[in-house]
Amino acid sequence: MGRHSCCYKQKLRKGLWSPEEDEKLLSHITKHGHGCWSSVPKQAGLERCGKSCRLRWINYLRPDLKRGTFSQQEENLIIELHAMLGNRWSQIAAQLPGRTDNEIKNLWNSSLKKKLRQKGIDLITHKPLSEVENVENKIREQKKVAEELSNELNLMNSESSKSDGASSIATKAYAIEIEGYSSSKIMMTNCSSKDFFLDKFMSSNHENYTNTCQPLDLMGNYPFHMGYASSYVNHSRDNEVGDVRLTSQHSQSGKLDINSEFTSNSINVMSIIPPTTTTSFIPTSFPYKPSLHVPSDDISISTPSFAAAGSYYWEASTSNNSKSSIKTNGSKELTSNNTFMESQVEEAKWYEYFHSPMLMLPSVQNQSSESLCGEIKPATHLVPDTLGAMLPHSTKQQQQPSQNINIFSKDMHKLTSAFGHIE
DNA sequence: AAAACTGACAACCGCAGGACG
DNA sequence: ACGTCCTGCGGTTGTCAGTTT
Known part of the structure; x- marks a missing residue:
């Protein structure tokens, strides 16, 4: 593995941490807090870069970490959260007290992915692979038809341009649309x-x-x-x-x-x-x-x-x-x-959704045809009963509404700030 | 017994974004 | 407005112990 640029400059240690280093870092942070991470190694007497110290603290030394193997319940929750959030490990970790994003990421890459594959579940969509393949096949068909139509329209255009300028332009416009879509x-x-x-x-x-x-x-x-x-x-x-x-x-x-x-x-x-x-x-x-x-x-x-x-x-x-x-x-x-x-x-509905997204999830709100989630279905909705013991949506999400909202808080903040741009 | 393989874990890298001067 | 520093995040790679061949 390479070395941090800062480690190169300062010829700092890298690799696994020794118990002595752990002890120094732990005692320093316990006494003084970490403050500015870049100054921690110097103050703690460590030949490490601040980044390395921070990582060690977050992933290993933090007192609130839960060590040990993941329970089945935790695994199921990770799978479900992954279906909803994708590879947002930090947000997933926020829902599992005592677990780090690194830990969850490792679990996913080393274990859960394989389990899902064995179950025939698509790792991205969390849908059965057969279903995904069907969709892919049909998309290919669609693209093929689109290309054929595009060619057809080009032909029509070349013919009509000789006689009808207006429809020619229209045809062009539409052909461009098709092209734009298909590509x-x-x-x-x-x-x-x-x-x-x-x-x-x-x-x-x-x-x-x-x-x-x-x-x-x-x-x-x-x-x-x-x-x-x-x-x-x-x-x-x-x-x-x-x-x-x-x-x-x-x-x-x-x-x-x-x-x-x-x-x-x-x-x-x-x-x-x-x-x-x-x-x-x-x-x-x-x-x-x-x-x-x-x-x-x-x-x-x-x-x-x-x-x-x-x-x-x-x-x-x-x-x-x-x-x-x-x-x-x-x-x-x-x-x-x-x-x-x-x-x-609609905008009102979206406003509501932004401010309490989890309350509008299908599990929390009945899937009424009037509800937003009746149509906007997070990928979570597609999570099958993998591994046999998935927790019921509604139960979990009602148990942790505030945490769930926290998942989105960061994005919501970005969104709300971005809306000013768009509207 | 030893090499090869595998899984779990730990750590590093590069990038993005925010804070600040 | 710009550059620098710091922090956080996700992807990737290294390490090591256990298992298999």
């Missing part, structure tokens, strides 16, 4: 607090997963990533063609029909109907919000990603245009007024 070129434009929260929560929880399986992350278990929105059309088309209304529909043959109409001063809207085939185009031209409404039954999104956590549909809305038109398959088209009202209600 996962996503960027945030204007997002509500809710969007930001979802992104923040999901991306941080599953950052590893996004690296290895971006499509599934986008479309699989955490469709909230769609809160990101590319702005290809906004940026590239506004001046060129004014506002664009695109309406896409899937014909019974499964092919995409695109109707375009252009109005000089009309609303800046794109409504895209979720297809009834396995293809699920999520429009990305505008900032999207995951809707909190319960989709009507006739929204037949057959994609596994959506179905996995209940049915989702997405509002397409403009950030700076008072008018917006939301149209999903079988859903009503909203006017600007009720859109505004509903958005306010």
Whole structure:
């Protein structure tokens, strides 16, 4: 192992700690507290860097540490917390008094991962591997269809450009959308607090997963990533063609029909109907919000990603245009007024969620269709009864509401400070 | 008995973010 | 506004004891 740069400079000791060193550090901190860690080794008479002293204290010498093997209950709790928080070991450790993040991390890497694998549980999603594979396969199919459609649209564009300039541009715009989606070129434009929260929560929880399986992350278990929105059309088309209304529909043959109409001063809207085939185009031209409404039954999104956590549909809305038109398959088209009202209600719900997130978890609150958690399901919700003896959600979380809230307090703080930026 | 393997634990590294001058 | 220092975090690697071959 290498040596801390500070250790190099000062030729300090590294490696395992001797009992004498432990004794020096322990007695020093017991008497004086640690204060500034960088000054601890000097004051304690140790040839170690402050960083090393701090680590030794936190992971080994601290008096409140619980030594010994992890109980089954602790292991189960770690698994459940990991499903919810991902590799946030410090936050997981905060829920297990006397245990360090390092200890939990080691347990996870050396033991729990293997146990989950043996049980056929995906380590990231905490879902059965077979289910994950199914989703991945269907995502591949979706991407394939998307590429085919993209090619088809390109062809249509090249043909129509000769005769119809307007529809050509519209087709281009849509093709760009497809391209943007299929290549996962996503960027945030204007997002509500809710969007930001979802992104923040999901991306941080599953950052590893996004690296290895971006499509599934986008479309699989955490469709909230769609809160990101590319702005290809906004940026590239506004001046060129004014506002664009695109309406896409899937014909019974499964092919995409695109109707375009252009109005000089009309609303800046794109409504895209979720297809009834396995293809699920999520429009990305505008900032999207995951809707909190319960989709009507006739929204037949057959994609596994959506179905996995209940049915989702997405509002397409403009950030700076008072008018917006939301149209999903079988859903009503909203006017600007009720859109505004509903958005306010949604924001209120999110505000509530930010301030007492755990109270809104499915386990604590009944999974009413009206509840946020009815649709926003933390990965915890997906934790199966691994290892046989999982603690009931509701019991644990009701026992430790304040601790659970503490888990999120750091993120909540960041979020609340970030909201000022976004809204 | 010895080498190879495995698991658990301990420690280090690099980075990010906050505090402070 | 900027640079520096300190702290905390997550990933990675080293160490060692126990087990297997």
